[in-house]
């Protein structure tokens with residue numbers, strides 16, 4: 001369903017998400033129903049052949065699904081949104097829908113690793129060539145465009161290493177060359193960054209992260225401009241993608257509080273990141289919202305806020321010492337995903353997966369997700385971690 005039918009268009013984000021999906025609520029309730037449906041009957045033969053019914057089959061959508069689709073499209077400033085069973089599925093399906101054999105894809109070297117793996121295996125088998133580019137390339141992307149380049153894929157900030165891309169500059173070059181752009185906008189959550197307004201064709205989110213916000217549902221969204229909508233939606237239906245109504249409902253419930261959660265995630269993350277920046281053991285904090293860090297100017301120019309996800313690298317990254325630090329943290333789980341209410345940490349080593357650029361630093365880095373705990377408690381936990389790190393003997 002499209003933006004036109006959404007009654008919240010024109011309001012500020014806070015108002016939009018607060019009232020998200022209300023147009024599907026009935027009997028005076030403020031939430032839409034959770035419709036469990038495969039079969040949806042129609043009155044008669046002419047309705048069946050005419051295809052005039054608003055709802056025809058569970059896979060093609062129910063009021064529950066429409067409520068979330070329209071809400072995300074409205075938030076991202078798009079014409080329409082398609083839902084997927086995971087963020088990765090939204091990415092891979094978008095690539096399958098928009099690319100064909102013989103096409104060339106330009107992919108940021110800082111991309112989420114499973115996206116890279118999809119390009120290297122499935123797209124390769126389909127005869128679609130991927131070239132990785134330096135995330136900081138800006139207008140230099142022009143030199144990499146070939147006659148068969150169909151799409152430039154962006155992710156900003158980059159997964160784990162957090163490079164801020166000059167998205168408007170890349171989009172400008174792409175538009176002039178007739179090349180599509182798609183972006184993984186999970187960090188900006190469709191609230192703090194609006195790539196479609198910058199001229200991007202597709203904005204994708206792992207809704208699993210901040211839209212859901214409670215670490216209990218997997219979901220993906222792809223929001224599109226009017227230009228691409230018809231073709232994309234048609235092929236989306238051909239792929240048979242569907243998300244169950246309970247998960248969609250939970251995502252809509254999460255969306256209502258996106259603004260207040262993100263605001264607190266940012267406040268907490270800034271406090272913890274600032275403290276980490278002052279630690280002797282830390283060589284660099286990768287959090288574009290923090291003054292003095294890489295990409296801060298672009299973040300200030302393009303974003304209206306930051307989420308709770310950032311990374312650090314150490315001056316002396318000794319594996320055992322880093323293990324001593326993170327293995328015994330009380331409030332930080334070691335685990336994938338982010339965007340929930342709780343703090344997380346994972347180790348990573350960018351030297352193992354870059355291809356277009358050389359990560360110039362050696363050793364393990366850490367990615368933190370700062371949750372909704374009191375930042376003071378998180379800092380005390382990390383301080384004890386640094387003490388274990390410093391006490392570590394090889």
Ligand SMILES: *Cc1c(COP(=O)(O)O)cnc(C)c1O
Pocket residue numbers: 086087088089112159184186187206207208209218219220337
């Ligand atoms: C988690 C994540 C994804 C994948 O989302 P899933 O719902 O886990 O499939 C894609 N992109 C980014 C940047 C992510 O962090």
